[in-house]
Amino acid sequence: MNIEQFYPLFLQANQVTIDSRKVEKNDIFFAFSGENFNAATLAGEALEKGALAVIVEQKNFEDKAKNIFYVPSTLEFLQELAIHHRRQQQIPVIGLTGSNGKTTTKEIIHAVLSEKFSVQYTLGNLNNHIGVPLTLLSIKPEHEMAVIEMGANHQKEIEFLCSIAQPNFGYITNFGKAHLEGFGGFKGVIKGKSELYGYLKNNGQTIIVNENDPVQVEKTEGYTPKITFGKKDSEYYFELFSEGNFVGLFYEGDSAVSKLTGDYNFTNLCAAASLGLHFGIGFGKIKDAIENYMPTNMRSQIVKKEGRTLVLDTYNANPSSMQASLHNFITFEGSKTIIIGDMLELGDESEKEHAAILKLAEELGFDQIITVGKNFRNVHSSPLSFENTAALTEYLKVNKIKSENILLKGSRGIALEKSVNFI
Template sequence: MNATEFYPLFLKSSGVVIDNRKLQKDNIFFAFSGDNFNAALFAESAVKEGALAVIVEDKKFENPDKNIFCVSSTLEFLQDLAKLHRSQIKIPIIGLTGSNGKTTTKELIHAVLSQKFNVQYTKGNLNNHIGVPLTLLSIKTEHDMAVIEMGANHQKEIAFLSELAQPDLGYITNFGKAHLEGFGGYEGVIKGKSELYDYLINQQKTIIVNNDDSIQNEKTQNYSHKITFGEESADYIFKSFNKDQKVGLQYREMSALSQLTGDYNFTNICAAVTLGLHFGVEISDIKKAVENYEPTNMRSQVVQKNGKTLVLDTYNANPSSMAASLSNFKDFGGSKTIIIGDMLELGDESESEHQAILNLASTYRYDQIITVGPIFFKANRNHQAFENTDALIDYLKKNKISSDNILLKASRGIALEKAAEFI
């Protein structure tokens, strides 16, 4: 069984799942296996529950009469099927990567383009070697275009995902100090993320460029198939403004005030508006999309609670995004406390980067600086420190933070969002 032989059956399916608990009628169930589990054990029950077909990599579970097929690798078969499906799709596909802001930008792009088109897009954080194929396979005939988020923490991953997604347009949000350990330092981050540019240039596809980003300019300076945005010289010129700690965008006579906090979100909004304008979305609809988009994913999410303003930014953190969050938060009116957690996957630079963030935070004169996680715990000698979120919660149960504004920022592994309900 290969992807080409299987493809007609896929076209009859209602979708692809890798979790049998989410199985729906006529789904195709990919039974992944690992060191501690073998989903092929559920192959027969999946068919009984309505699966159209099941893909396993254990020969003893194969049963072609029940559409249970064995392949050498469920992952590779999933990727091959996705690549084959992509080759049949004739709609525009937008590829997106970057160190910070990928998910927010993806959701903004979807919000803007959905004003005119039926847009499929990466759900949640399904942006890796499994998530990208799943997103591609979710594209149906009724979709007019798709937005594919691509994440990576090593060299060659974006190159591989680009070959799968084959984007017609691509955008890199920025190059920051994320996944330094896997990429081999900051220069490795630039090289790894730029693999999207390499693909687009090689295929003569369109690149969206933030003209105010010197690295994006340098990497695309001799390339003609690009659409630029910026605050001065660009195809689309935008101006930023702030009101009530929210980020706004001005384009010609149109002003749109988002529900996002942080100046770093301005370029995320710009990218979405640029694509909306490029694809002919009405200005009034773009304004509505930007203003109505609500972050609900612990990314720059502003929450009012017990008379306090909480900024929840606990889905991800690296030195670049942490510094940007601290800089933005210092401008909030009223008293301010920051609760910052460890930044993961920084390798040999971890200790120095955490110390640099502590030094930066100290210059902003917050009312209180609280750190969470073993790396900050070791570096933090002048402020309150907890080794983990549970220890912080124990403290918060007995001690209330009096500040008007509280920022929570950390890598996902710290699970700092659990502390929000005790503030």
């Protein structure tokens, strides 16, 4: 079975899935197997659910009469199918990467562009070598644009994802201290994320540049085409505007205030607004999109509970985003407690970075500092330092936090959101 032979069948399908539990009528099921599990054994079950076809990588399970097809690698076939499908699309594809704010920026861009166009975009956090192909394969004839988030934790990963997504526009949110272990330090982060610039330059595509970021300016100097924002002489210029704890932007006499907290989200809003204006969307519509966007993904999400304000930012954390969150949270009016969880994948820099964040938290003067995770516990000798979220939860069951404002910020692996019901 090759891509050209299979593609007409793919075009008849509703969607592609790698989860047998989610197979529905007319879907294509890719049977991904692990070391201890042979997903090809689920081929029959998938067909019973109405699957149009099943892709397996065990020859003895192939049954062409039933549309069970063998390929040497289900992953490589998925990626090759996505590349082939992408090449058929004559629509703009916007590629996003960066250390912080990728998902939030992607969702705001989707909200803005959807004011005028039918836009497909990365669902959730499906931004890796499997998620990017799945997103591309979900593009249908009615879609007029696509926004593809690309994540990475080592060199050459963004380069590979670009070869699949083939973006026409690209934006790097920022360069921060994330995945230091895999990238080989901060310089490695810049090099790895800049692979998006490399692809765009090599293919004559458009780069979106925040001209307040010196690294972005340096890496794109002298290149065209590009869309710029950030400074008064940029193509698009916005001013920071806020109401209470919510951040927004001001543009040509009008303002738009989001339901996001943190000045660090200002550039995310600017990137989305710049793309909207570039594609002919009036600021009134952009304002509607920004003000109607409701964060629900544990990223800069504000929750009101029993008269208190909780800031949930528990999907990811690294030294750069943690520092920004603490500086933002200290500006909240009223008493403040922070619950901060370990920042993972920092390698040899871990102890130093956790100690620096703890020192910053103490200097900012929060009413209460609670830490969760072994890395913070190594540098925080306090009864309010817990080894994991389960231990924190047990504490919260009998000790109510009295502060008016509570920040929860940590890496995905710490799962601080599990403690919310006990706060």
